[in-house]
Amino acid sequence: MSEWMHIIVRSILFVVTLFAITKLGGKKQLAELSFFEYVSGITIGSIAGEVIMGLEGNMFHGVLAVIIFGGFTYLVDVLSIKSKSFRDVIEGKATVLIKDGKVLEENMKKEKYTIDELNSLLRQKNVFKTADVEFAVLEPKGDLSVLLKKEMQPVTPKDLHLNVAPEKETHTVIMDGEVLNDPLTAAGKNRGWLDIELANLGVTLDNVFIGQVDSYGELTIDTYDDQLQVPSPQPRKLLLAMLKKCQADLELFALETDSIEAKQMYNKNAVKLQKAINKIKAYLN
Structure with missing residues (x-):
């Protein structure tokens, strides 16, 4: 078998193996990684790359190593779910960085964060003044959770004792000029209603890029023609x-x-x- 064929076979084999291991780990692997999962992912990728291109080695030894690392990662996830103490060791604990508007310097040093890095994380939360923060916690995944002081929080309808309508799921009923029948039915509408609404807006179905029905039963659309001015429905x-x-x-x-x-x-x-x-x-x- 030629070297090119060796690389093709090894690549296909490892793609299938890595996909199966990632699927076993669940969606969390795609969103947020713990320290152990981060190290394990780097190691698995290194093993896969080495075995795919290392033609002189036995590719099944590489597959076995990847399966061992993947299985060990899965075992760690299972133990983390069942034991909080084990989870604290593997994933770490949350650290308070700001309390009552005061930056806790000792905790900053412990987590090896500078004030510039803290300010950057705060700005990502639309906070530009540490004195406005009641409580800020650095999560084990590296995210910063921020609670503003009561007087700095946005006013809500509840604060004003106002009744507001409950929000429901928005259904996409048109996509790429095609009607999606299942979402249309889920929204409590039918094709006849949709045709009437499109006629009222003065557009044809084939010119609609996306159409959605909101929680109030109103249809909003975006057309392929960006120059076309579509009136907003206001029933x-x-x-x-x-x-x-x-x-x-x-x-x-x-x-x-x-x-x-x-x-x-x-x-x-x-x-x-x-x-x-x-x-x-x-x-x-």
């Missing part, structure tokens, strides 16, 4: 405006009529409609 705002007009009309009718019974009826229904508007206003804004 909720139109409905709210219509309800407010109806409520104002009831109050106006009550003022214009001379009948006491009619005046009471108009005022009563105007109050009911106003209460209904107050309840659903958060969903329609």
Whole structure:
């Protein structure tokens, strides 16, 4: 067998082996690595590269070494799940770097972090002043978790005692000019509704790059033609405006009529409609 054929066979064999080992390790291997997983990954890659290009060696010895390292990594992950003390040794513990706006220099030295590196991590969290930080923790994976002081945190609807509509999953119903039937059904819509919405927006299906239905049931699209101005759908705002007009009309009718019974009826229904508007206003804004 020629050298080229040797390299091809070895490469295919190790691609399959490495894929199987990575699959065994789970999605965490693709996201965040512990110290041990980092070292193990480098070693496995080095073994694979050496065996693929080292034609004089036995490739099955390399496969065995990769399987051993991969199996040992998997065993460490299993033990880490079952034992916190073992996990603390392998992955490390979280370290507090800022507390009550004060940088803890001893912990910084322990983790070998400079103030420039800390400021860089803070800026990634949109924090530019350490005094604004209530609590900052360096996670075992190297990420910095930051809790701002209460007065520096953004105001939420809950702080203002406002009712807001719950958010649901956004469904992509059109992709590359093709209708995706399963997401369309999951959104509670059908093809007829989609055709009407596209007609209202003045676009054809084959000109839609992506179309999505949000939690309010509204269709938003992006077209292939970037110069095309697509109007934003606003049925909720139109409905709210219509309800407010109806409520104002009831109050106006009550003022214009001379009948006491009619005046009471108009005022009563105007109050009911106003209460209904107050309840659903958060969903329609």
